[in-house]
Amino acid sequence: SAVISQKPSRDICQRGTSLTIQCQVDSQVTMMFWYRQQPGQSLTLIATANQGSEATYESGFVIDKFPISRPNLTFSTLTVSNMSPEDSSIYLCSVTGWGIGDNEQFFGPGTRLTVL
């Protein structure tokens, strides 16, 4: 398994600003993902964070809105840019890879974002 922490745990932000969310893992992992969970909804994958290269975005998500960094095998950031109330969601990072399970993903506790 893996122990994952996220910062901040929650935030209230103003429209038009940006927020960077951090995801830290206690061991090196192959894959890191970022999901969004809108209020009362299921999880939707935003992107796969690739170490040393640009993230791979899912349909409907773009780099300008959700820039992602992954400088090493234990850390990633997701920025929510130029926020609007529609960005109010829980943002979760997850990890998987060799040595930490059989294709299951382990999730961080999430960042609860409210945009006013």
Add this chain to the structure above:
Amino acid sequence: AQSVTQLGSHVSVSEGALVLLRCNYSSSVPPYLFWYVQYPNQGLQLLLKYTTGATLVKGINGFEAEFKKSETSFHLTKPSAHMSDAAEYFCAVTPGGFQKLVFGTGTRLLVSP
């Protein structure tokens, strides 16, 4: 492409009753299947998984699920519900190879005394 369908956005049971949460999947390759639970204001916790081998898998907190290829199902059961089981449950599928998870829409389990 893969997809997951969870029948019933809400399931209500009495404490001590059988819990049955339904999950059907679509996959062009042998799937890896998972059930996750989300308690209020918390992240996702893995309940159980099916990868290969035995089709009846047991998880934490007394839950189990059976992979039925012919029915493309992976229903979650627990013989006797407890108040602490009240939560949101998500079924998810992946083709393996550490690829992304595709989630169902979730089922909220309500347990009454």
